[in-house]
Every structure is written in C-alpha cells, then in structure tokens.
Amino acid sequence: MPAHAQTTSPPPDVDPRSLAISTRGLRKTYRNRHGRHVAVQGLDLDVPIGGVHGFLGPNGSGKTTSIRMLLGLVRADSGTMTILGQEVPRALPDIVGRVGAIVEQPKFFPTFTARKNLDLLASAIGVPSSEVGMVLEAVGLDDRAGDRYKTYSLGMKQRLAIAATLLKDPDLLIFDEPTNGLDPAGIREIRTTMRTLADQGKTVLVSSHILAEVEQVADTVSIIGHGRLLASGRVEDIVAGSATTVRVGVRQPGEAREILERAGLTVRADHEALLVDGAADPADITQVLAQHGQYVHELVAIKAGLEAVFLELTAGEGPGTRAEESGRPTRRSRRGGSR
Numbered sequence: 140m141p142a143h144a145q146t147t148s149p150p151p152d153v154d155p156r157s158l159a160i161s162t163r164g165l166r167k168t169y170r171n172r173h174g175r176h177v178a179v180q181g182l183d184l185d186v187p188i189g190g191v192h193g194f195l196g197p198n199g200s201g202k203t204t205s206i207r208m209l210l211g212l213v214r215a216d217s218g219t220m221t222i223l224g225q226e227v228p229r230a231l232p233d234i235v236g237r238v239g240a241i242v243e244q245p246k247f248f249p250t251f252t253a254r255k256n257l258d259l260l261a262s263a264i265g266v267p268s269s270e271v272g273m274v275l276e277a278v279g280l281d282d283r284a285g286d287r288y289k290t291y292s293l294g295m296k297q298r299l300a301i302a303a304t305l306l307k308d309p310d311l312l313i314f315d316e317p318t319n320g321l322d323p324a325g326i327r328e329i330r331t332t333m334r335t336l337a338d339q340g341k342t343v344l345v346s347s348h349i350l351a352e353v354e355q356v357a358d359t360v361s362i363i364g365h366g367r368l369l370a371s372g373r374v375e376d377i378v379a380g381s382a383t384t385v386r387v388g389v390r391q392p393g394e395a396r397e398i399l400e401r402a403g404l405t406v407r408a409d410h411e412a413l414l415v416d417g418a419a420d421p422a423d424i425t426q427v428l429a430q431h432g433q434y435v436h437e438l439v440a441i442k443a444g445l446e447a448v449f450l451e452l453t454a455g456e457g458p459g460t461r462a463e464e465s466g467r468p469t470r471r472s473r474r475g476g477s478r
C-alpha cells in the first residue's frame with residue numbers, strides 16, 4: 140500500500156487541542172436549480188499547529204465551502220469542527236482575535252496609501268497604529284507603504300491583504316486561493332510571505348487548486364476531491380508513496396496513448412510527449428508499446444509530485460462524478476482507509 144494511503148485516515152482519537160484545525164464528518168449540501176448538490180461530504184481535516192498546511196483540490200472540490208464553514212460564514216449540515224482546540228462555530232467569538240483569514244478580496248480605498256488603509260483598519264479593530272509598520276514589514280511592503288493602493292500590482296495587493304490579517308497578531312492564518320490571478324513573481328512573493336509567517340511560529344492554512352504551487356511551500360497537506368479527504372500528511376511522505384511519472388517520447392503519441400490507456404495506465408499529453416502514471420516499472424511502458432509497433436525514443440522517470448498523487452488517487456473518477464450520487468465506494472475506502 141502506498142505511504143499516502145496510510146495517511147488518509149485521521150486517527151479517531153486525535154486530541155483536537157493538539158491541532159490548529161480539526162473537522163470530523165463535515166458536510167454541506169447546497170440546493171440549486173438542478174437539485175441537491177453535495178459540496179462537502181464527510182470531510183475529516185487535521186491541520187497541525189505550526190507550519191504551512193496546503194488544503195488542496197481541484198476547482199469545485201469544496202475548499203472554499205469548508206473554510207467558510209470553519210469561519211462561521213456558511214452553516215454546516217452536520218459534522219464537528221474545532222479551531223485552536225475550541226469547538227466552532229460556538230466558540231468563534233472567543234477565538235476570532237487569534238484567527239486571520241482572507242476568504243474574499245478585501246476592500247481597500249484605492250486612492251489611499253497602503254499605510255493609510257491599514258491605519259484606518261487598525262483603528263477600526265482597536266489595534267495601535269504602531270503595529271501597522273510591523274505588518275507592512277512582515278509582508279515586505281514597508282518601502283512601498285506610501286504608494287496609493289491603486290498603483291499596487293496584484294501581488295502587492297494580496298500581500299497588503301495578508302498584512303491586514305496580521306494586525307491582530309493571529310496564531311492561525313487562513314488564506315483561500317491567495318495566489319489566484321498572480322504571475323509567477325507574485326506567487327513567489329506570497330509563498331515567501333507564508334514561509335516567513337510559519338517560521339515565526341504561526342500556522343498557515345492555504346487553499347489552492349494548483350497542487351504543484353503549494354507543494355513547494357507546504358510542510359503538510361490535505362488533498363480533497365468531491366468534498367472528501369483523499370490524502371493527508373507530510374508532503375514528502377505523500378509523494379514518497381506515489382508511483383513515479385514517466386515522460387515518454389514516441390512518434391505517434393495519439394496511438395501510443397490509446398495503447399497505454401488500454402493497458403490500464405493513466406496518460407496525459409505533455410507537448411509532443413506523454414506523461415504516464417501507474418507503471419510499476421518504466422520498462423513495462425516500452426514493452427507494451429513495442430508489442431504494438433510503437434518505439435520509444437525518450438523515457439524519463441520524473442519525481443512524483445502532489446499532482447501525480449492526486450491523479451493516482453482519482454484515477455477512474457470522471458469529472459463531476461460524485462461517489463455518493465453514483466453509489467460507488469470512495470477511493471479512500473477502497474484503499475482501506477478506516478475511521
């Protein structure tokens with residue numbers, strides 16, 4: 140059994156006081172014009188105290204809904220949740236000062252400087268204005284603090300949003316897709332900021348649909364699909380348990396892809412080449428192809444990443460397929476995860 144499969148089941152007796160966030164059996168159903176829609180179905184999430192925790196899954200997998208339930212912005216149908224050891228939403232008023240979150244783009248005054256915007260916010264929440272300089276420095280905006288907000292790049296705007304959450308000096312930071320719309324330089328800046336905050340002892344929960352992006356900064360991750368936990372644990376443990384992806388160069392990638400898929404392998408196109416997951420040994424790929432008159436001119440084993448793990452965990456699940464609706468067992472339970 141791959142290592143990550145062992146990490147999918149949170150220990151039932153884990154003490155929520157040792158965790159920054161914990162959920163058990165969290166569930167949310169939305170009603171829309173097509174009927175009922177299960178956005179989060181029995182989610183068990185454990186976020187350890189300290190470090191960066193990536194909350195990962197494709198678009199629509201239930202990340203935002205889960206975060207909104209934790210923050211009391213959406214009511215859960217069922218399940219339990221704790222933040223910093225306290226049961227929420229009941230204890231939210233007690234812990235709100237220890238949690239900073241960016242769930243939607245915060246509103247700043249475009250013609251005011253960054254410093255002025257934060258000064259206003261600080262006085263509104265009763266934080267001394269001496270904190271403003273410190274939080275601007277923490278996100279690397281101290282030298283641009285006198286510039287008007289409207290002149291900021293998207294990455295700077297996002298870092299200012301993070302600075303705003305730091306005013307209360309929270310223990311836990313929750314960032315929902317903070318790098319959406321940013322260019323590579325902006326993404327790097329946010330990653331650096333998150334790393335710095337975690338190194339200062341804060342816990343950072345960051346959601347993203349781009350697994351590879353968060354993989355570089357996260358200490359631990361939870362990967363969800365269709366509102367359910369697929370894998371969780373330390374990044375290196377999860378990746379270590381995954382099969383290696385193999386880059387395969389062939390003259391007729393279309394035909395080769397069909398052959399490999401018929402052989403039960405997961406195949407993605409990568410420019411002229413194919414990325415193949417699920418082979419126990421790269422030699423198996425060459426053998427299958429050669430049997431069908433396809434000869435490999437490139438074969439490179441690529442270190443598996445979280446993206447490959449996700450594909451492996453969801454292989455066979457069609458887009459939009461919901462285990463509950465289809466009555467199929469979940470990947471997790473098929474892998475022997477128990478609660």
Ligand SMILES: Nc1ncnc2c1ncn2[C@@H]1O[C@H](COP(=O)(O)OP(=O)(O)OP(=O)(O)O)[C@@H](O)[C@H]1O
Nearest residue numbers: 169170171178197198199200201202203204205348
């Ligand atoms: N208010 C709502 N009413 C109806 N359906 C909703 C509502 N909010 C979310 N959903 C649906 O619930 C599912 C989960 O959405 P959610 O936004 O939680 O996912 P996500 O993982 O955060 O996705 P993204 O990365 O796109 O933000 C989606 O299918 C979405 O369309």
